[in-house]
Amino acid sequence: MIILIWAMDTNFLIGKDNKLPWRYKEDLKYFKATVENKTVLMGDMTYLSLKGYYKDKPLPYGKIYVASKNNDFKDSNVTIIDNLEYFLKNTKEDIYVIGGRTIYQVALPYADRLYITHILKRHEGNIYFPKFDLNQYKVIQKRYSAELIFSIYEKKD
Numbered sequence: 256m257i258i259l260i261w262a263m264d265t266n267f268l269i270g271k272d273n274k275l276p277w278r279y280k281e282d283l284k285y286f287k288a289t290v291e292n293k294t295v296l297m298g299d300m301t302y303l304s305l306k307g308y309y310k311d312k313p314l315p316y317g318k319i320y321v322a323s324k325n326n327d328f329k330d331s332n333v334t335i336i337d338n339l340e341y342f343l344k345n346t347k348e349d350i351y352v353i354g355g356r357t358i359y360q361v362a363l364p365y366a367d368r369l370y371i372t373h374i375l376k377r378h379e380g381n382i383y384f385p386k387f388d389l390n391q392y393k394v395i396q397k398r399y400s401a402e403l404i405f406s407i408y409e410k411k412d
């Protein structure tokens with residue numbers, strides 16, 4: 256199963272200069288609890304961004320796939336995916352796709368579930384989730400907090 260997980264504001268904003276445009280402790284906690292020890296897939300930009308947050312500490316995931324077509328990207332802690340479409344089409348694993356924009360765009364057609372944290376206001380930034388039709392998905396879980404909605408969607412048949 257392919258699961259996409261991200262947080263976005265009301266304008267679909269997800270990033271600012273290769274970082275998150277905000278800091279919501281509750282969302283960081285939710286994200287960590289959801290993907291801890293799970294198999295994750297991300298782009299090399301998001302990987303570098305996360306390494307910046309974790310510094311020398313290991314990332315708290317299980318198997319890590321990093322999408323990169325650049326032969327210079329090497330890291331012994333991860334499995335590099337250079338043909339992302341082929342990988343997504345053929346994998347039988349449960350994989351959490353954790354960003355960023357480019358990787359979400361390629362992975363969205365393969366997604367069975369979406370974990371979206373809706374941030375109920377506008378922030379400043381420069382990277383947006385690609386526009387798509389959320390009506391193709393049905394809500395299977397929704398939890399409200401003061402500034403956020405934690406939603407899980409499943410693809411309609």
Ligand SMILES: NC(=O)c1ccc[n+]([C@@H]2O[C@H](COP(=O)([O-])OP(=O)(O)OC[C@H]3O[C@@H](n4cnc5c(N)ncnc54)[C@H](OP(=O)(O)O)[C@@H]3O)[C@@H](O)[C@H]2O)c1
Pocket residue numbers: 260261262263268269270271272273274275297298299300301302304322323324325328336337338339340353354355356357358359361382
């Ligand atoms: N709000 C959220 O929930 C959230 C979550 C994650 C990330 N973000 C934000 O998103 C931003 C990063 O997004 P981004 O789009 O710039 O970077 P990204 O998706 O993390 O990585 C893009 C890289 O993926 C590789 N790639 C692209 N297409 C590929 C393909 N078809 N096959 C294999 N590899 C491929 C390329 O690497 P090569 O150049 O090496 O080929 C490309 O540079 C940051 O601001 C980050 O903070 C937000």
